[in-house]
Amino acid sequence: MKSFTYERPASPSAAAAAAAAPGARFIAGGTNLLDLMKLEIETPMHLIDVNGLALDSIETTADGGLRIGALVRNTALAADTRVRRDYGVLSRALLAGASGQLRNKATTAGNLLQRTRCPYFYDTNQPCNKRMPGSGCGALEGFSRQHAVIGASDACIATHPSDMAVAMRALDATVETVRPDGSTRRIPIAELHRLPGDTPHIEHALAPGELIAAVTLPRPIGGAQLYYKVRDRASYAFALVSVAAIVQADGSGRVAIGGVAHKPWRVEAAEAELPRGARAVSERLLADARPTHHNAFKLTLVQRTLGAVLAEARA
Amino acid sequence: MSDSSDDSGLSRREVLALGSGLLVLGATPVTALTASPAAADESPVRQAVTSKVSFLVNGQRRELELDNRTSLLDAMREHLHLTGSKKGCDHGQCGACTMLVDGQRLNSCLTLAIMHQDAEITTIEGLGTPERLHPMQAAFVKYDGYQCGYCTPGQICSAVAVLDEIRQGIPSHASGDIAATPQLSVDELRERMSGNICRCGAYSNIIEAITEVAGERA
Numbered sequence: 188m189k190s191f192t193y194e195r196p197a198s199p200s201a202a203a204a205a206a207a208a209p210g211a212r213f214i215a216g217g218t219n220l221l222d223l224m225k226l227e228i229e230t231p232m233h234l235i236d237v238n239g240l241a242l243d244s245i246e247t248t249a250d251g252g253l254r255i256g257a258l259v260r261n262t263a264l265a266a267d268t269r270v271r272r273d274y275g276v277l278s279r280a281l282l283a284g285a286s287g288q289l290r291n292k293a294t295t296a297g298n299l300l301q302r303t304r305c306p307y308f309y310d311t312n313q314p315c316n317k318r319m320p321g322s323g324c325g326a327l328e329g330f331s332r333q334h335a336v337i338g339a340s341d342a343c344i345a346t347h348p349s350d351m352a353v354a355m356r357a358l359d360a361t362v363e364t365v366r367p368d369g370s371t372r373r374i375p376i377a378e379l380h381r382l383p384g385d386t387p388h389i390e391h392a393l394a395p396g397e398l399i400a401a402v403t404l405p406r407p408i409g410g411a412q413l414y415y416k417v418r419d420r421a422s423y424a425f426a427l428v429s430v431a432a433i434v435q436a437d438g439s440g441r442v443a444i445g446g447v448a449h450k451p452w453r454v455e456a457a458e459a460e461l462p463r464g465a466r467a468v469s470e471r472l473l474a475d476a477r478p479t480h481h482n483a484f485k486l487t488l489v490q491r492t493l494g495a496v497l498a499e500a501r502a
Numbered sequence: 503m504s505d506s507s508d509d510s511g512l513s514r515r516e517v518l519a520l521g522s523g524l525l526v527l528g529a530t531p532v533t534a535l536t537a538s539p540a541a542a543d544e545s546p547v548r549q550a551v552t553s554k555v556s557f558l559v560n561g562q563r564r565e566l567e568l569d570n571r572t573s574l575l576d577a578m579r580e581h582l583h584l585t586g587s588k589k590g591c592d593h594g595q596c597g598a599c600t601m602l603v604d605g606q607r608l609n610s611c612l613t614l615a616i617m618h619q620d621a622e623i624t625t626i627e628g629l630g631t632p633e634r635l636h637p638m639q640a641a642f643v644k645y646d647g648y649q650c651g652y653c654t655p656g657q658i659c660s661a662v663a664v665l666d667e668i669r670q671g672i673p674s675h676a677s678g679d680i681a682a683t684p685q686l687s688v689d690e691l692r693e694r695m696s697g698n699i700c701r702c703g704a705y706s707n708i709i710e711a712i713t714e715v716a717g718e719r720a
């Protein structure tokens with residue numbers, strides 16, 4: 188690991204101002220950043236510890252939604268009685284991720300901004316446009332079983348690994364930020380993560396030094412809220428494919444998919460197909476899919492997983 | 503990952519502070535050879551790459567000055583010589599380094615020691631002693647909840663926290679009804695213990711040990 192200096196700022200705006208310096212990074216739970224720093228994939232010169240910023244509460248908003256502080260731990264968010272009652276898909280997605288130990292440390296903001304688990308990104312002997320722009324993509328010519336089937340590019344076929352983000356996408360969450368100049372803005376979750384395009388190293392819409400302060404959820408919309416995750420072992424593994432769904436009694440609903448793209452994948456138009464069943468929805472959702480021969484199975488897996496989710500929702 | 507000192511007895515911070523002047527010394531530290539004088543001048547170097555931290559470890563106040571990079575695990579093992587916590591993977595993938603911090607379990611390999619000012623840390627050494635074992639330690643012995651023992655300190659710390667999490671009503675992936683109070687079952691324990699890998703495969707005995715302790719507490 189490269190050496191770095193360290194500070195604990197006193198306020199969110201002080202943190203954002205400090206983070207504008209080149210080589211500065213926020214550290215929250217540290218469960219993704221330190222992992223990558225040990226491998227020298229991330230080499231910050233200065234760490235800004237945001238844990239003392241009092242951004243760790245969950246509050247009810249004026250319009251009946253929830254405002255989740257950026258530092259709320261994954262365990263605390265999953266266990267919150269309001270989340271379990273009104274946003275079940277979020278609790279379920281969180282509990283399907285990582286392990287008890289990791290969820291105790293992992294934060295809401297850190298989880299959203301965690302980086303891909305592409306094995307070529309992790310192996311510094313391999314070419315990777317995300318880790319080293321212009322070096323090529325090891326996965327395109329390599330073993331791509333766990334990679335993206337849609338929204339990818341010739342530069343990168345990595346997936347976003349978060350479970351929580353998939354549920355947040357289905358719930359239409361909004362990310363609140365503070366910029367280095369002290370101004371704030373709200374970013375819809377659909378616009379937070381980017382597709383890889385020609386610049387896979389640019390993963391999200393945040394400017395340098397922009398701090399996530401909170402994530403807000405709109406008023407509860409009810410319905411059956413489910414999260415199914417398919418993986419190589421029953422626990423403590425990343426998704427091959429996951430489905431977050433909110434299904435109403437009249438058969439309408441929302442569907443977001445994980446494990447298939449560089450961001451949680453949701454196509455609102457596909458949701459109109461819900462009354463016609465899983466096949467119709469997934470055909471629309473994945474209409475532009477370009478799988479590799481290693482991961483074409485994900486298309487079938489999405490359809491079957493969605494089928495199982497819809498069967499449970501209607502049971 | 504430690505580079506706290508070298509042959510010259512200088513800390514990295516002092517080496518950086520001395521910059522190119524150091525090259526005239528006889529025993530040249532590696533850092534002086536690799537850090538070009540120009541680079542040292544450009545960077546706002548002279549800031550500390552070490553920090554002071556103090557916390558309560560197994561009930562005792564401990565103060566350390568550590569390289570910022572030191573993980574909580576290395577601080578316990580290398581600096582306080584509490585070698586009960588084990589380093590399996592050093593990447594959050596095995597659970598061997600699990601300890602309790604402010605009553606919660608975490609992977610001590612994936613967190614920096616200096617981020618834990620004033621924290622209350624309990625390692626396997628603090629749970630019980632050979633004369634007065636913690637009930638979970640005693641149950642692991644009784645049920646042979648290990649073979650080589652390498653994962654065991656992490657398993658035991660994790661298991662103690664798992665029973666606490668169930669008592670607090672924290673749900674898990676195995677809880678059928680997410681809104682209901684979680685129940686104690688083998689499925690729940692297996693899911694909640696999944697962050698602790700055992701290469702020897704002592705899982706079924708581990709579950710028996712935890713189940714017995716859970717029963718006593720119920």
Ligand SMILES: Cc1cc2nc3c(=O)[nH]c(=O)nc-3n(C[C@H](O)[C@H](O)[C@H](O)COP(=O)(O)OP(=O)(O)OC[C@H]3O[C@@H](n4cnc5c(N)ncnc54)[C@H](O)[C@@H]3O)c2cc1C
Pocket residue numbers: 212213214215216217218219220221222237257283284285286289292293294295296297298299300301348349350351397398399400423424425426593594595
């Ligand atoms: C073995 C293992 C298994 C895992 N399995 C899963 C899984 O199955 N599903 C899953 O979803 N995840 C999984 N994870 C990933 C885990 O969820 C993430 O590591 C965690 O959520 C990251 O949160 P953190 O607070 O620790 O982030 P950090 O590591 O502290 O930060 C991550 C990134 O976010 C930035 N950041 C942090 N806070 C802010 C802020 N407030 N504003 C702006 N930027 C910020 C940091 O600068 C950094 O770039 C796993 C991790 C491990 C190690």
Ligand code: SF4
Pocket residue numbers: 303305306307308314315316317318323324325326327334342343344345387
């Ligand atoms: S898929 Fe993306 S992250 Fe993986 S090797 Fe290719 S460029 Fe890198």
Ligand code: FES
Pocket residue numbers: 588589590591592593594595596597598599600609610611612
């Ligand atoms: S050593 Fe920390 S999880 Fe493996």
Ligand code: FES
Pocket residue numbers: 647648649650651652653654699700701702703704
């Ligand atoms: S007892 Fe050997 S690894 Fe678990």
